[in-house]
Amino acid sequence: MPIPTENVGSLPRPTTLQQALAGYDAGTTSREELTREQDAACRDSIERMEATGSPMVTDGEQRASSFATYPLTDTLGGTGLADNLAADGQYFAIFTDGHHRQLPRLTGGPFRYKTYAADYLEQAIPLATGPVKQAVIAPSMLALLYPLDAEIEGYSREEFLADLVDECEKDIRKCFEAGAARVSIDFTEGRLALRNDPANPWTGRNMLGEFVDLNNRVLDRFSADERRDIGIHTCPGGDMDSTHSADVDYAELLPAMFAMNAGYFLIQLASEPDRERVYRLLGEHSRADANGVPQVCFVGVINPQDPRVETAEEVRDQLVLAAQSIPVERLGSTDDCGFSPFSIDVKPKHGSPDVARDIAFQKITARVEGTRLASEELGV
Ligand SMILES: [Zn+2]
DSSP states (O other): OOOOBOOOSBOOOOHHHHHHHHHHHHTSSOHHHHHHHHHHHHHHHHHHHHHTTOSSBOOBTTTOSBTTTTTTOSSTTOTTOOTTEESOOOEEEEOTTSOEEEOOEEOSSOOOOSSOHHHHHHHHGGGOSSOBEEEEEOHHHHGGGSOSSOOBTTBOHHHHHHHHHHHHHHHHHHHHHHTOSEEEEEOTHHHHTTSOOTTSGGGGSOOHHHHHHHHHHHHTTSOHHHHTTEEEEEOSOOBTTBOSOTTSOHHHHHHHHTTSOOSEEEEOOTTOSOHHHHHHHHHHHSOSOBTTBOOEEEEEEEOTTOOSOOOHHHHHHHHHHHTTTSOGGGEEEEESSOSOSBSSOOOTTTSSHHHHHHHHHHHHHHHHHHHHHHHHHHTO
């Protein structure tokens, strides 16, 4: 079987869509106008991703407020915030360029999603001619909605976590019921959990172990057969062409990450300074049997933060190198991250989100072609 290749999920939203979102928040753009822009952006995303030759596509998350907040709010500006939430929650991340992203704060129970990923997926599948995957958010990210120290009166942390695990399971099951070929869980907070940034209190609390246990509570509800097609995405963040935890050593993260009983992992690697060392760590820590499934390592061969387009030959060479450390039947390729996990993202290093979209499709084309070349060279 050739080496599998798969994107993470998101693409930059076109300038016109970002303008419509701003207008919707300001009350000058109607819901119908916004939906028209989202429909057009989803159709364009799927058509152009299929044109790259990719065996699997997404709608580029063009309807989502962000990879983390899609269940909670219609826009990043806070329009359509779900019940029992206030806007002033914890920082989820502070990025190296100084900007930050904030989560809402839970004010009471019960916790329920207002939008499931499948609500978007159901609209994407009819636009595609081949398999469609869907990314969902990890329970470990949404666990940060609960105040770090305080207890919410009448809704204990344990009650919240039980509701959260139910909602995350439902989010994944609904994707498969809608026809998703694969579902990957975004776990960007995993690496950030090791950062210990005094400006962002939760990062200093050694929460990685709790995160892994919580995510396994969801994964363990799925059979081994189902978990073959459930992945985990790890990265040091990717927003406004900036990262939040690239200085955290993979050696600290990987043993815990591979304790999650997922069937595959989408792993940022193209932007790592010493990739060969990380390939060796992946070979060492990934498991051939994670409670009934082999863990397939999809290594990042494309850097979505960098406007330079990687060549297919560069992609091929990296995969051939990775195959020296990772068994080829457990090797895949991916992008380091989504191309724009947040809906409002001007992609400053690219010049504009529209230019960044064009570049994203060129990069995906190089990944698909380079992966084909590597399969040929490795004889798989
Ligand atoms: Zn990412």
